[in-house]
Amino acid sequence: MNTTFQLETRNLSHRFAANEEILSQINLQVPNASIYGFLGPNGAGKTTTLKLILGLIAKQQGEIFIGGKSFNAHRIELLHQIGSLIETPSLYSQLTAYENLAVWQKIYQCPKKRIDEVLALVRLSDTGKKKAGQFSLGMKQRLSIAIALLHNPRILILDEPTNGLDPNGILEMRELLKQLNQEKQLTILISSHLLAEIEKLVTHIGIINKGNLLFQGTLHELLQKQEQTAHVVLATTNNQHAATLIDPKWILPTSDEKKLLLREMPHEEIAAINKKLVQNGIDVYEIHSEKTDLETIFMNLTGN
Numbered sequence: 001m002n003t004t005f006q007l008e009t010r011n012l013s014h015r016f017a018a019n020e021e022i023l024s025q026i027n028l029q030v031p032n033a034s035i036y037g038f039l040g041p042n043g044a045g046k047t048t049t050l051k052l053i054l055g056l057i058a059k060q061q062g063e064i065f066i067g068g069k070s071f072n073a074h075r076i077e078l079l080h081q082i083g084s085l086i087e088t089p090s091l092y093s094q095l096t097a098y099e100n101l102a103v104w105q106k107i108y109q110c111p112k113k114r115i116d117e118v119l120a121l122v123r124l125s126d127t128g129k130k131k132a133g134q135f136s137l138g139m140k141q142r143l144s145i146a147i148a149l150l151h152n153p154r155i156l157i158l159d160e161p162t163n164g165l166d167p168n169g170i171l172e173m174r175e176l177l178k179q180l181n182q183e184k185q186l187t188i189l190i191s192s193h194l195l196a197e198i199e200k201l202v203t204h205i206g207i208i209n210k211g212n213l214l215f216q217g218t219l220h221e222l223l224q225k226q227e228q229t230a231h232v233v234l235a236t237t238n239n240q241h242a243a244t245l246i247d248p249k250w251i252l253p254t255s256d257e258k259k260l261l262l263r264e265m266p267h268e269e270i271a272a273i274n275k276k277l278v279q280n281g282i283d284v285y286e287i288h289s290e291k292t293d294l295e296t297i298f299m300n301l302t303g304n
């Protein structure tokens with residue numbers, strides 16, 4: 001058994017109705033101390049997957065492992081290792097941040113000093129007598145994360161925690177999660193439907209669409225996929241003639257009359273092509289290297 005994964009699902013499948021598979025054979029592999037972005041458009045199956053992992057929906061097919069241990073056999077023990085925030089946080093609006101945490105501290109039976117610790121972690125120490133009902137959405141999200149951290153879990157599972165937050169709130173959330181990951185070696189599994197929102201945060205990415213995991217790997221591997229889409233754009237006064245002067249091995253079939261698209265090539269090669277075209281009486285008015293942005297790769301993968 002591979003214990004390098006802090007969290008793993010094997011062939012996790014799910015149906016709400018007999019004729020419709022919502023998840024098919026999902027194999028999530030979340031490495032220890034990683035920040036894993038679970039990405040997919042609306043309705044892809046993100047929340048369903050996370051709820052299955054947390055046992056909030058009864059599992060039908062497949063297996064879930066935490067730290068290499070099967071959920072089936074060690075359910076309670078393993079749930080203690082997870083903190084989570086799924087959908088809207090449910091807080092006591094008439095209680096302060098401290099009082100909200102005190103309720104959960106009694107339930108979890110953890111030391112009282114944990115309350116101040118987690119309040120400091122999510123930067124809510126100075127909210128004093130202010131009631132949770134008067135908090136901004138960003139503060140409510142942070143208080144919910146404080147509750148999720150109270151019992152000192154090793155994994156934090158967050159379902160779209162930045163939903164509804166303004167750019168500043170998103171930034172604060174990102175900083176908080178980075179800090180928790182770096183200082184506490186907390187493994188974080190975070191879902192989102194926006195790549196741009198988590199791209200700066202995550203170390204690993206899983207892309208799900210219509211219940212299928214389309215990509216899984218490090219952010220670096222996704223960026224390499226992006227490198228593979230890099231090409232050189234060339235526009236001249238006579239592209240047709242230009243095409244006959246360039247070695248065909250460089251020319252991509254996606255070229256059109258307006259622009260010639262060439263394979264990514266060394267700088268010297270670009271310069272040589274440029275020189276040759278000019279020497280043959282063709283004016284070059286555009287030549288540059290271009291990459292498909294990550295968002296487009298995501299869109300292509302998810303077919304949107």
Ligand SMILES: Nc1ncnc2c1ncn2[C@@H]1O[C@H](COP(=O)(O)OP(=O)(O)OP(=O)(O)O)[C@@H](O)[C@H]1O
Nearest residue numbers: 016017022040041042043044045046047048049193
């Ligand atoms: N309780 C349920 N009963 C029936 N179908 C459901 C139920 N919950 C979710 N679904 C369906 O399962 C599919 C996946 O939903 P899920 O909520 O997991 O997607 P999601 O990726 O979290 O989407 P979003 O980004 O909108 O939150 C959707 O087609 C949804 O309609």
Ligand SMILES: [Mg+2]
Nearest residue numbers: 046047048159
């Ligand atoms: Mg969802």
